[in-house]
Every structure is written in C-alpha cells, then in structure tokens.
Amino acid sequence: MALHEKAAFAIDTEIVENKMILPDVYGITVKAADISKNARAGQFIHVRIDAGMIFLRRPLGVADVDEKQGTLTMFYRLIGNGTHALSKLKAGDNVNCLGPLGNGFSLAEKKTLIIGGGMGLAPLILLSRRLPMKADLLIGGRNEDEVFWEKYFSPYVDNIFVTTDDGSKGRKGFTTDYLPEILDKNHYGTIYVCGPDIMMRKIYEIAKRKEIPCQVSLERRMACGMGACLSCAIDTNDGKRKKVCVDGPVFEAQEVL
C-alpha cells in the first residue's frame, strides 16, 4: 500500500463539544472539514493534547463525521493522563488533529453483522452509516449504562441485539454467548468486530466455524501513527510483522487472530 497516496492533515481544530457520556466516557466533536471529508469508516485521528508534560498523540477512532458541518466526532474512555487532560478541554479550545490515518474497513455489499464491545463500538458507528446495506448490530457491555451506544446506531442499523454482563439490559452474558444463536437464524456476508482482543478472538472462532469472513479493528499504543516509529508492530499468522497504524487498524481476522 502506497502511504503517500493517502491524504492526511495535521490541523489545529476547534472543539465544538467535549461532553461526559458516562463518568469515564467522553465524546468530543471538533471542526475539521478536510479530515471529515476524507475520513473512511475504521480510520483514526491522532490527537495531540498540549497540556503538562504529555508528549505523544493519542489515537482515537473516527466515530462519526458531519460532512456539511465539517465536523468529526470521537469517543474516549478516561484511562491515563492524556485522556484525563483531554476531558478538561472545553468548546472553543483547540486541539491538533492528525488524520485520517489507517486503512479503514472494506465495505461489504451483502447483509452484515456489526459486533462491538466497550469503546470498540465507537468506530463502528460510521461503519454502520457507510455500509451499502443496513447491518444488524450486536452490542455488549457490563451494564445498561455501558450500552448507551445503541442510540447512535439505531438510525443506521436493522436488528439490534444487546447483551450485558449483569442482565440489566438485553440478554444476560457476553456477545460471544449470544452470537451462535444469532448466526443460526440469520445469514451474513461479513462480520465486523471491534472490542477487547479476547472478545474479537472468540468471535472470530465462532465466525470461522460458520465460514463468515471477519474484519477486526485492533488497538495498540503508537507514537507516530504514520508507519515510522514501529511501536505498534504486531505478528501476523504467516510470521510477518505489520504496523497497526498503516497496515491496519482493520485486518482480516484470519491474518492476525
């Protein structure tokens, strides 16, 4: 893949909104016309937080874009000093966005199933909008609060299946418990997954038994986001190294799981 054929921008963007969704989950929307015009589902933005001694950018998946307003939206969980500092920024503040980076999902022409867990659901929102045919959605979280994502997807998807660990909403259990039953009743051309590695691995095993192609989106720590620093190298099943930032973050599951 020729890196230089991709258009990426490093822009000081103005924050339109940076709001708490759950106590530890925020959604941020910035004005970035060039990026929003070019972003494909599954790509990410490398966000620079100019505060304190924070040095590196933080990669956040593109959750949605508004081409008319020239804005893009990302979600993040408060994990370390970078995301905490990001959460302190207000509408009107600036944040430098580098992107869109990475390859993105390839869009299947057939009926598909989107599966997300936790923050992995964020990049799947734009995917659900961009797919040519309305997908079904399987969504998992620890409790009712954590499956708030449903409302972002509902205009763009067909059936929504929900699981929670505690049974406070939808089916009690994990997405991986529910999946075999869903696959028995429905036919999908492709499964798209983003979530914790262990969840993606289990889903891939189930999908493999049904011979359904599976695309996964990986998350790794990265410095440059542009293929230069080699921080985010992963092993592929054929013994090669690949870079999550430029060869991914989306991979065919059989290549990396």
Place this chain on the structure above:
Amino acid sequence: MDNSRLETNLAGIQMASPVMTASGTFGYGEEFEGFVDLSLLGGVMVKGTTLLPRRGNDGARMAETPAGMLNSIGLENPGVEYFLSDILPRIKKYRMNVIVNISGSSVSEYGELAKRLDVDGVAAIELNVSCPNVKDGGIIFGTDEKSAAAVVREAKRNTHKPVVLKLSPNVTDIVAIAKAVEAAGADALSLINTLMGMAIDIKTWRPVLGNVTGGLSGPCVKPVALRMVWQVANAVGIPVIGMGGIETAEDAIEFFLAGASAVAIGTANFRDPAATMKIIRGIDDYLKKRNLSNIKELVGKMKIE
C-alpha cells in the same frame, strides 16, 4: 526563504539546510511526504539497517514518559538487501541526502554493510554503535574506545562515503570515545543516541516495556544532549550533528551555539509530522533577524566570559 543562509556542507555532504531527521523516527522519509518537503532537509538518517532482516523486540515497545518517551523497538528492519533493491530506488526521487544508519554484531559486519551501501543514492553512512535495545546492536562498540575506533576503521576501509559515528550517551566519558573515533578516521559525529531508561507499571508490578529497558528521547533529554554536544564539539575537529529532544527552532539554535554544525530532529516528528519544516523556517527567520548570512556564523559561538 533565502536558501543561501541555510545551505551548508558537512563532511562533504552538500545540504539544503542544517536540519536532518534522526534514525528510527522518520522511517525512510517517504512516510512524511505529505507533510514535509524532503528536499529542504539536510538529510534523512533512515531506519537502522542490518545485514539480515530483523523482527525487532516482542511485547510493548513504547511508553510515554514525562516530556518524552521510551522505546525498545529493537532494530526491526527489512535488511540491507531489501533496502538496496526496493527502498533506495523508491526514495531516490525525493532528492534528499540518504544517510544509512547501520548496525552490526561484529566489526566485520559493519565493514560488510558499508561496502554494500557504497552505491549511488547513498550520501553517507551513520554507524550505530549505541542502540541500547538489542544485545548485538553495537552498544558494546559504542561504549569502548578501541572497539568504536575499530568499527570506524573497518567502515572507512569499505566505503568511499563519509562515515558518521553515532555516539552513545550511556558512557562515563563521551569525549574520550569521540576523540578515539576521530583519530580512527570518522568524518563526523552524531549525538546523542537515546539514554537508557525504564518504567514500571505499579498496578501489575511488571516493566512497561517488553524488553524491560528502553531508550529515552524527547524534550526531557535535551539538556543532557546539549551538554554532550558542547563537550564533544570542543574536543574534536570534525563536524558534529547535534540531536536529542529538539522540538523547535530555538532548541536547534542552542545546539548550533553549543558547536553542532547540523542538527537532527527525532522524536518531535511523532508529535508534529511537519516539525522539521517549522524548525527550518524558524532558523532562517532567526538568522535574518540577526543579520547573519549563514548558519555557520552560529556554530560554536556560545560566549563564556
């Protein structure tokens, strides 16, 4: 921008500006094409290259630290043959000085690499005798005067290109090594490589990096780098390429004043892919404001009363 102010010649390498990019932070230059006019750079020190392909280290390879980062990539690279057959032909079109950073596990390997890279399209060789992240990455050669000198002599015997030696800061007396490699025939010195460091995750009691230790870089190392550049530049007659935490034109100007004839930008490329362009413009503005006609008028001009 008036290029004549920035043009310089370092060890026979004609440079459009005295701003280069440090090995391992800028890939092969092409990754940054959309953000950087590569022909304005003094040169690109490409990713550390070894005789055979290397997979690099396993586990977490990078950790952010206050005002900087640790890395333990471990010299992942596709090997010199692939570099010559696939990468070099592709990057020739950018009209940049390609300086190939090489690592060997024996003195003769440095010679072999230098010989293979003695080809059109390579501007110079940078000897990496200071990678802190692999056991056979040459650090043994960078921390011992005699070994460092032997590596330089072997490289010089095998190439017509200028040979730059990259000094390790992880030594007691960097000046002694600098003098030894100058005497062995090095055409220039670059410094500093990363400072060896580490980080521990207090939740798991495990090292953050898979390799336990890694190389520290970024603005946090700048004062150490500046001090070493000053010490070395005062002790040798060959040109010095200063690097270590340079983020802005102001940082770069400090290095020139300390005695660096050129600078290399490393970790800053991760924060801002266009960092080098801003630094070049900033240096030019500074020279203009001070009525200086060329960057050489800054080199080593720190005043000590």
